[in-house]
Amino acid sequence: MKPNLLKLLTYSFILFFNPINAQEIWHESFSIPNKGAWGNSDGTGIDSDFSGITEWTLDFNLITLENEDDYAKTVTTSGGRFECVDINGEVIWRSETIDISAYKNISIQLNANETGSSTNEEQKYLKAYYVLDQGEEQAFETNSDNRGNWGQAVAEQTGLVGNELQIVVYMNNHYSSNKVILDEVIVSGEEKNPVIIQPSDIVLNEVLFNPVPDGDDYVEIYNNSEKEIPLNKLYLASRDNDLELTQVYALTSEKQKLLPFEYLALTKDTLGVFPWFTIPCPECFLQMEKFPSFNNDEDYVVLLNYDMEIIDEFYYYEKMHSPLFYDREGIALERISFTQPTNDAQNWHSASTQSGYGTPGYQNSQLMNEEAQQISVTFQPEAFSPNNDGYNDMYSIDLSMDSPGYICNILVFDSAGRRLCKLADNSILGTHEQISWNGEDEAGNRLPIGPYIVMVEVFNTDGTVERFKDGVVLTDRFE
Numbered sequence: 001m002k003p004n005l006l007k008l009l010t011y012s013f014i015l016f017f018n019p020i021n022a023q024e025i026w027h028e029s030f031s032i033p034n035k036g037a038w039g040n041s042d043g044t045g046i047d048s049d050f051s052g053i054t055e056w057t058l059d060f061n062l063i064t065l066e067n068e069d070d071y072a073k074t075v076t077t078s079g080g081r082f083e084c085v086d087i088n089g090e091v092i093w094r095s096e097t098i099d100i101s102a103y104k105n106i107s108i109q110l111n112a113n114e115t116g117s118s119t120n121e122e123q124k125y126l127k128a129y130y131v132l133d134q135g136e137e138q139a140f141e142t143n144s145d146n147r148g149n150w151g152q153a154v155a156e157q158t159g160l161v162g163n164e165l166q167i168v169v170y171m172n173n174h175y176s177s178n179k180v181i182l183d184e185v186i187v188s189g190e191e192k193n194p195v196i197i198q199p200s201d202i203v204l205n206e207v208l209f210n211p212v213p214d215g216d217d218y219v220e221i222y223n224n225s226e227k228e229i230p231l232n233k234l235y236l237a238s239r240d241n242d243l244e245l246t247q248v249y250a251l252t253s254e255k256q257k258l259l260p261f262e263y264l265a266l267t268k269d270t271l272g273v274f275p276w277f278t279i280p281c282p283e284c285f286l287q288m289e290k291f292p293s294f295n296n297d298e299d300y301v302v303l304l305n306y307d308m309e310i311i312d313e314f315y316y317y318e319k320m321h322s323p324l325f326y327d328r329e330g331i332a333l334e335r336i337s338f339t340q341p342t343n344d345a346q347n348w349h350s351a352s353t354q355s356g357y358g359t360p361g362y363q364n365s366q367l368m369n370e371e372a373q374q375i376s377v378t379f380q381p382e383a384f385s386p387n388n389d390g391y392n393d394m395y396s397i398d399l400s401m402d403s404p405g406y407i408c409n410i411l412v413f414d415s416a417g418r419r420l421c422k423l424a425d426n427s428i429l430g431t432h433e434q435i436s437w438n439g440e441d442e443a444g445n446r447l448p449i450g451p452y453i454v455m456v457e458v459f460n461t462d463g464t465v466e467r468f469k470d471g472v473v474l475t476d477r478f479e
Helices: 005-016
Strands: 023-028 036-039 046-049 056-062 071-075 081-085 090-095 103-115 124-132 137-139 145-147 152-160 164-173 179-191 202-208 218-223 235-239 245-250 263-267 285-287 298-304 310-317 333-335 348-350 376-380 395-400 407-414 419-428 432-437 450-459 465-474
Touching: 023 103, 036 056, 081 164, 103 124, 103 164, 124 152, 124 179, 164 179, 202 298, 202 310, 245 298, 376 450, 376 465, 395 450, 407 432, 419 432
Parallel strands: 263 285
Antiparallel strands: 023 179, 036 046, 036 071, 056 090, 071 081, 081 179, 090 164, 103 152, 103 179, 124 137, 124 145, 124 164, 202 218, 202 333, 218 263, 235 245, 235 298, 298 310, 333 348, 376 395, 395 432, 407 419, 407 450, 450 465
């Protein structure tokens, strides 16, 4: 459920008091409603529901609830919060055990609020404690003990260091016209050994900004460093018409890492990507809760770190695609070199035909082969037998280009010079491709045993044309 304005303002108020270098470690905002305990409809007992709740528990053994209007549970008010109404006793809310071993100067903050006019300090209260490294419960240093008609308070504890932390909150309220409220429990701290993410550590590597109908955009990033990059410290954004950053969305709130020299594709919904592309690495995708809307004609893709510093930025426009593509729907732009500037238009090219027009989550089809000095085409084997026996079942043509942007035609002829099939028809090549022939003609008919000629034509828009020829023997096809 979307938090309303009051919820956002309250959250901002709490964060205002966090140390400058603090990062959120743990957060509970009670956004799932009706989790807790309440009186049953006939007034004979207590009903409860904690399904899906793993971050906290509730001890309600000491309360008496007379009807459904008496409860200690989460509600939808203010975007979600935990309330106690006429519970006639004390409930104990406990967080899960929180791992704080990688942080120092730990702070805890929570909202401790109440409504109503009762001033009875023994029957209406919220008390906040913490347990550090399985030790004794300790009261918060600020606003730990809230009793009677206190209104609103932020309970706070700062300066903790340890390995494990648990938060314990005691609540009581005997009155049906009053509420005791717990909300926005936040644990933050400073990393002991923070990973500093700098420009060129992570680069934008591939963008699909004009997907097929019913498809979704994706943006691929690449860890170009030896660092293990925490993904919860990265943000994806765009720019508005005034070139101000807009739609700034966190990649994730989870503590995931992108390992050195790994690829990661970001998208709103993998179901809008997977059906249209080859996906050899489904785990190399991150489905973001919110994803920027990128225009089909031109736009900015911006990657930021935790401090809102720009790590990489890419301005794209539709005409960066190969001029051979009249319809650019479903075709990704791929980065050519990690060492060349991101915003050099010559450092991007349309994904190859053989790759399926995109390589999300793995090496780009147009990645520059730094060692290739010229066009190279090799053929193997000299004879093949497509009988599925695992030995020389396919005839392969390996093409290595000295740069992106080449187009390819591959024709197969019989010994009399008659064209039998076309293995590539004005196909956009990647920098390294392998195209195979299974011994069939264009209609899918098996060709007879005998010699065949394969012609390869490679050219680009600059006028470079190279041709290669090979002879191959199609042998037995016994099944």
